Amino acid sequence: MFQLLYKVTSPGVIEEFVDTVDLEENKVLVKVDYMAICKADIRYYLGLRDPAILNQKYPLAPIHEAVGHVVKDNSGKYKIGDKVILIPNSVDEKYLKDFENKRCEREDLGNNYAIHSTFRSSSSDGFLKQFYVAESNLLVKYDDKIPAKLAVFSELLSVAVAGLRRIDFKETDHVAIFGDGILAYITYIVFRHDHPNTKLTVYGIDKNKLAMFEGVEARTYEEYNGEKYDTMIEIVGGKYSADAINKMIDWATVGADLILMGVSEEKVPLNTRLVLEKGLSLKGVTRSDNKDFEHVAKILEDEEVQKKILPMVLSEIKINSVNDIYEAYKKDIENKTIIGKNIMKW
Amino acid sequence: MNIALILAAGTGSRMGNADKPKQFLLVHGKPLMVHTIEAFEVNPDVDKIVISTNEEYIDEVKLMCKQYDLTKVCKVVAGGATRQISVFNGLMGVKAVGAQDDDIIIIHDSARPLISQRIIRENIECCKEYGAVDTVVKATDTIVKSEDAKTISDIPVRSELYQGQTPQTFKYSVIMEAHESVKNKEIPNVTDDTKLVLLLGHKVHLVEGDKLNFKITTFDDLMMLKALLKIGKTEVL
Numbered sequence: 001m002f003q004l005l006y007k008v009t010s011p012g013v014i015e016e017f018v019d020t021v022d023l024e025e026n027k028v029l030v031k032v033d034y035m036a037i038c039k040a041d042i043r044y045y046l047g048l049r050d051p052a053i054l055n056q057k058y059p060l061a062p063i064h065e066a067v068g069h070v071v072k073d074n075s076g077k078y079k080i081g082d083k084v085i086l087i088p089n090s091v092d093e094k095y096l097k098d099f100e101n102k103r104c105e106r107e108d109l110g111n112n113y114a115i116h117s118t119f120r121s122s123s124s125d126g127f128l129k130q131f132y133v134a135e136s137n138l139l140v141k142y143d144d145k146i147p148a149k150l151a152v153f154s155e156l157l158s159v160a161v162a163g164l165r166r167i168d169f170k171e172t173d174h175v176a177i178f179g180d181g182i183l184a185y186i187t188y189i190v191f192r193h194d195h196p197n198t199k200l201t202v203y204g205i206d207k208n209k210l211a212m213f214e215g216v217e218a219r220t221y222e223e224y225n226g227e228k229y230d231t232m233i234e235i236v237g238g239k240y241s242a243d244a245i246n247k248m249i250d251w252a253t254v255g256a257d258l259i260l261m262g263v264s265e266e267k268v269p270l271n272t273r274l275v276l277e278k279g280l281s282l283k284g285v286t287r288s289d290n291k292d293f294e295h296v297a298k299i300l301e302d303e304e305v306q307k308k309i310l311p312m313v314l315s316e317i318k319i320n321s322v323n324d325i326y327e328a329y330k331k332d333i334e335n336k337t338i339i340g341k342n343i344m345k346w
Numbered sequence: 347m348n349i350a351l352i353l354a355a356g357t358g359s360r361m362g363n364a365d366k367p368k369q370f371l372l373v374h375g376k377p378l379m380v381h382t383i384e385a386f387e388v389n390p391d392v393d394k395i396v397i398s399t400n401e402e403y404i405d406e407v408k409l410m411c412k413q414y415d416l417t418k419v420c421k422v423v424a425g426g427a428t429r430q431i432s433v434f435n436g437l438m439g440v441k442a443v444g445a446q447d448d449d450i451i452i453i454h455d456s457a458r459p460l461i462s463q464r465i466i467r468e469n470i471e472c473c474k475e476y477g478a479v480d481t482v483v484k485a486t487d488t489i490v491k492s493e494d495a496k497t498i499s500d501i502p503v504r505s506e507l508y509q510g511q512t513p514q515t516f517k518y519s520v521i522m523e524a525h526e527s528v529k530n531k532e533i534p535n536v537t538d539d540t541k542l543v544l545l546l547g548h549k550v551h552l553v554e555g556d557k558l559n560f561k562i563t564t565f566d567d568l569m570m571l572k573a574l575l576k577i578g579k580t581e582v583l
Contacts, residue, residue, distance in 0.1 A: 001384035017578035
């Protein structure tokens with residue numbers, strides 16, 4: 001079968017390509033139902049990366065946040081109609097033997113950090129097409145009762161799960177999230193679900209966004225009251241990374257864990273003297289793996305979690321042509337004030 | 347019930363020396379018609395598929411359906427010398443698989459493999475409402491009419507002109523009545539089913555097609571399809 005695949009070919013330009021759909025042995029044919037645009041997709045679309053890198057990437061089909069349902073299955077693992085989350089990362093096991101990848105064996109890290117692992121919409125084409133042929137282990141089934149428009153946030157949820165998985169903390173610890181954007185909100189949802197009794201504080205700059213973080217202390221930086229934290233999660237990124245991470249270093253208890261999840265294209269100057277003095281640990285988190293997605297499928301069954309995700313669905317855009325895709329990008333790029341996404345469906 | 351009727355009885359007479367009808371030519375390792383049928387096979391709104399093909403290829407088509415796991419294909423019938431006969435025989439096949447008056451019949455050329463899911467969906471939705479639907483694209487070139495093939499006799503207003511594609515989709519009762527009304531009659535200049543339905547006095551509604559939903563009729567068309575596939579395979583570095 002043939003279908004259209006949409007690729008970013010140069011900054012601001014999305015073109016149609018004819019793609020083939022071949023269901024090979026042991027693979028699964030999935031009809032993609034919902035897709036969401038990530039900040040990384042926007043950076044590729046706007047050309048906000050080093051031109052040398054961009055020239056190697058284009059043409060590239062965007063989108064790594066997607067859910068669908070099984071249309072045909074040659075793996076024997078799924079039933080027709082099963083609702084599934086699409087996993088965007090995959091690893092060629094042969095590279096795991098390389099010296100530089102040997103730490104991927106660690107439970108808290110995972111194979112997806114391996115050099116040469118591939119990630120949809122970054123190092124291989126993304127999910128911006130109606131049908132996707134998947135390896136059976138790159139799908140995770142989710143409950144039929146969970147609305148697909150909420151499940152489309154699974155990849156973001158999985159990154160939050162992966163971030164929290166890197167921390168070995170006690171329930172009595174004081175935890176703070178730095179950031180009031182969408183991934184910060186998603187991390188708050190996962191944290192509240194997994195650790196309902198742990199004290200959590202959220203710091204940001206936008207009071208309207210902070211108001212969405214219900215049931216926890218949500219403050220602006222100016223409202224800081226001198227409290228210290230055992231675990232802090234940075235989800236700021238960009239040009240404000242340095243300020244946020246240095247505040248985290250200042251506000252950390254001795255031996256605290258700092259998790260860095262915000263993406264910055266620039267190098268970030270840090271107060272390393274204080275990092276040394278306090279014996280702090282900094283860990284980078286950006287990639288989730290299969291077990292994180294499996295955990296997300298369970299989290300999504302919680303109606304409280306669904307209730308918190310629903311306001312993030314800003315609109316549903318039906319994709320009939322490339323013009324609708326431009327419209328979805330435009331809306332997400334212009335949205336600076338509300339936590340959420342304009343999700344796309346076929 | 348929504349039943350796709352795939353027309354695969356063409357002879358490929360406009361494909362030069364090809365020793366098989368065009369719908370059987372291999373493109374990307376599969377017969378062209380398989381690519382087309384797969385688009386209906388994976389569509390959740392299509393319940394059954396009937397194929398009307400050349401009599402001598404019936405067994406080959408049945409085998410093909412098995413080989414490519416086309417599970418919705420439930421009948422393969424012999425087509426005829428003209429499109430009208432092939433559709434009528436296909437409708438007999440549709441009747442044999444239990445079609446009722448209100449069921450929707452989506453008639454599509456097997457040589458249009460770039461049919462999109464949107465076009466199939468909109469055909470079905472529009473047919474539910476109006477009973478008869480044609481897929482069209484707006485004419486972008488000026489169309490010139492010549493009655494003697496030497497001089498222009500008219501230049502119709504372009505904004506009123508469309509090019510017909512398939513699917514053409516009808517309620518079973520409507521398309522059967524149209525075909526029964528001209529059975530055993532040779533109606534000149536009938537190249538598709540909408541014309542027969544119009545002859546009944548029934549309105550036919552339009553669904554927007556797509557230029558990519560072109561018909562593989564000549565070697566140029568085949569070359570165009572292969573070129574599109576080649577461009578689509580451009581890999582990420």
